[in-house]
Amino acid sequence: MTAQRDTIAQRPVEELLVTLTELTEEPLDEPLLVRALTHRSYSYENGGVPHNERMELLGDSVLGLVVTDHLFRTHGDLSEGELAKLRAAVVNMHALAEVSRTIDLGHFVRLGKGEEGTGGREKESILADTLEAVIGCTYLSSPHPRGFDAAGRLVHALLGPVMRRSATLGAALDWKTSLQEVAAKIGEGVVRYHVEASGPDHEKVFAATVVVDGVERGSGSGRTKKVAEQQAAEGAYQLLAAQLEQS
Numbered sequence: 315m316t317a318q319r320d321t322i323a324q325r326p327v328e329e330l331l332v333t334l335t336e337l338t339e340e341p342l343d344e345p346l347l348v349r350a351l352t353h354r355s356y357s358y359e360n361g362g363v364p365h366n367e368r369m370e371l372l373g374d375s376v377l378g379l380v381v382t383d384h385l386f387r388t389h390g391d392l393s394e395g396e397l398a399k400l401r402a403a404v405v406n407m408h409a410l411a412e413v414s415r416t417i418d419l420g421h422f423v424r425l426g427k428g429e430e431g432t433g434g435r436e437k438e439s440i441l442a443d444t445l446e447a448v449i450g451c452t453y454l455s456s457p458h459p460r461g462f463d464a465a466g467r468l469v470h471a472l473l474g475p476v477m478r479r480s481a482t483l484g485a486a487l488d489w490k491t492s493l494q495e496v497a498a499k500i501g502e503g504v505v506r507y508h509v510e511a512s513g514p515d516h517e518k519v520f521a522a523t524v525v526v527d528g529v530e531r532g533s534g535s536g537r538t539k540k541v542a543e544q545q546a547a548e549g550a551y552q553l554l555a556a557q558l559e560q561s
Contacts, residue, residue, distance in 0.1 A: 324421040324422070324435070325418070325421040325422055327344065327347060327348055327351065327422060328344075329422070330347070330351075330417070330419070330422045331344060331347060333417055334347070334417075334448070334452065334468065337467065337468050337471045337472070338452055338464040338465070338467050338468045339464065339467060340452070340455065340456050340460060340461075340463075340464035341455065341456075342451060342452060342455045343451070343454065343455040346369075346451045346454055346455055347448070347451050347455075348424070349364050349365070349366055349369060349447075349451070350366050350369050350373075350444070350447035350448045350450065350451035351366065351422050351423050351424050351444060351447070351448070352364065352365045352366050352423075352424045353365060353366065353423055353424060353425050353426065353429060353434070353440060353444070354366075354367060355425055355426030355428060355429035355434070356424040356425055356426045356429075357426075358426060359426040359427060359428070360426075366443070366444065366447035367443075367447075369446075369447040369450035369451055369454070370443050370444075370446045370447040370450060371446075371450070372450035372453065372454070373445075373446035373447050373448065373449035373450030373451070373452075373453070373465075374405075374446045374449075374450075376449050376450060376453050376462065376465050376469075377405060377446060377449050377469055378401070378405055380465065380466045380469040380470070381401055381404050381405055381469065381473065381477065382397070382401055384470070384477060385397050385400050385401055385404075385477070400480055403476075403480035403492075404473055404476050404477050404480055406442075406548065407438050407439060407442040408438060408548055408549050408552045409473070409476050409552060410438075410441065410442035410445050410446070411438035411439075411441040411442045411445075412476070412552060412556065413445065413472040413473055413476065414441040414442065414444065414445045415441070416472065417472070419441060419444055419445060419448070420435035420436060420440075420441055420444075421435065423435060423440065423444050425440075445472075448468075449465050449468060449469065450465075452464050452465040452468050453465040475559060479555050479556075479558075479559055480555075488544075489544045489545075489547035489548040489551055490505075490543060490544060490547045492547070492551050493505060493524070493526075493547040493550050493551045493554070496551055496554045496555050496558060497526050497527075497554060499558055500554060500557060500558050500561070502526050502527040502554070503527075504526065504527050504528075505524060505525070505526050505550075506524070506525045507522055507523070507524050507525075507543050507546065507547075508522065508523050508524075508525065509521070509522045509539050509542060509543065510522075511539075518537070519535060519536070519537065520535065520536055520537070520538060520539045520541070520542040521533070521534075521535045521542060522534050522535070522539070522542035522543045522545070522546040523546055524543070524546040524547055524549075524550045526550060526554070531549070531550035531553055531554065532545075532546040532547060532548070532549030532550030532551075532553065533545075533546050533549065534546035534547075534548070534549065
């Protein structure tokens with residue numbers, strides 16, 4: 315049994331519990347945290363033990379409210395549409411996966427053997443979903459309003475830099491425009507897109523890569539060329555914006 319547990323999570327949950335308690339300033343419910351870290355692939359391979367998808371849904375709502383409240387109070391001059399686009403720059407898979415890595419969240423996720431074997435710990439979708447579940451766990455671990463306040467502190471601690479970066483650089487108003495702006499700021503102004511289409515005409519899928527000064531920086535896919543390019547630009551923007559913030 316011990317050997318099997320070593321394959322499903324690379325680090326003990328107690329380590330993450332210490333980190334989260336420091337960030338939230340509230341004790342977290344350890345069994346709830348274990349559930350928040352349990353991917354459905356592990357549940358499927360282990361008799362249907364509870365997984366994190368319900369908690370992920372709750373965390374997504376809490377995350378959205380905290381971020382929207384912050385943007386609403388900070389940017390009184392922006393319209394509804396502009397606020398929505400700024401929120402999308404923060405509450406998206408790439409940004410959530412990025413901040414998940416700052417606390418090594420992937421090492422704590424309980425995965426099934428199949429998902430483990432395909433690199434699940436580094437998949438952006440799994441990292442982002444797990445972070446939302448952890449936010450949901452934080453909300454549930456203390457009675458209201460302490461739980462919401464603790465979740466808010468966690469969101470600000472992890473995503474505060476992303477919120478500041480997005481507001482400064484105008485992200486998500488248009489990912490391609492935002493990428494061009496941040497590339498210019500760091501002296502890498504040449505941005506090119508390469509798009510390939512595959513599949514029959516009625517089910518065509520477009521795959522895009524974006525190259526900045528000769529280096530591939532992002533990729534995306536979608537049912538239209540525009541969607542694929544915007545997704546690729548979003549990934550490249552997050553990468554270059556993080557570099558700019560560190561410089």
